[in-house]
Amino acid sequence: MCIRKAAVGDVSRIAEIFVFNNRVNFFPIFKDENFSFGDLQVISLADEYLKKEEILSHIYVFDDGLIRGFVQMEQREICKLYVDPFFQGAGIGKALIEYAVKELHGEYLWALEKNTRAVSFYQRQGFRLTGERKFEEDTTEYLIKLQR
Numbered sequence: 001m002c003i004r005k006a007a008v009g010d011v012s013r014i015a016e017i018f019v020f021n022n023r024v025n026f027f028p029i030f031k032d033e034n035f036s037f038g039d040l041q042v043i044s045l046a047d048e049y050l051k052k053e054e055i056l057s058h059i060y061v062f063d064d065g066l067i068r069g070f071v072q073m074e075q076r077e078i079c080k081l082y083v084d085p086f087f088q089g090a091g092i093g094k095a096l097i098e099y100a101v102k103e104l105h106g107e108y109l110w111a112l113e114k115n116t117r118a119v120s121f122y123q124r125q126g127f128r129l130t131g132e133r134k135f136e137e138d139t140t141e142y143l144i145k146l147q148r
Helices: 008-030 033-039 042-051 092-102 116-124
Strands: 003-005 059-063 067-074 077-083 108-112 128-135 142-147
Touching (some): 003 092, 008 033, 008 042, 008 059, 008 067, 059 092, 067 092, 077 092, 116 142
Parallel strands (some): 077 108
Antiparallel strands (some): 003 059, 128 142
16 A cells, blocks of 8 residues: 655655645635635645644645645544545555555545535545535535445
């Protein structure tokens, strides 16, 4: 398996994957140019990860010589799971979610309701909708809870 705990040297690649995925998947929903192309930048996000070491200690990367994706955990919650869009569909997301469940005891996650592609992916991985919803912070969009 190519999954390991993230290291300081991984931060720029993790930030790059996060920023690009957010632009591809969330800009069409939120349509907030100032955030997606202004506030959300690789360098500032990488700096944030470096300043808050506890964040980095909860991130695991899929690394087969190139970091292709990552998962971030908070206790039993899968907080983030992103795969570089160039490598999606190659089983990397599935490997990360399986690792999060089996090795890190991940039980649940929240997904943006309108991100139907992600919701469908999680359902294919054995997660089910719980019926719980909450607003994404500072938006009018809902997050939905999925659980194993």
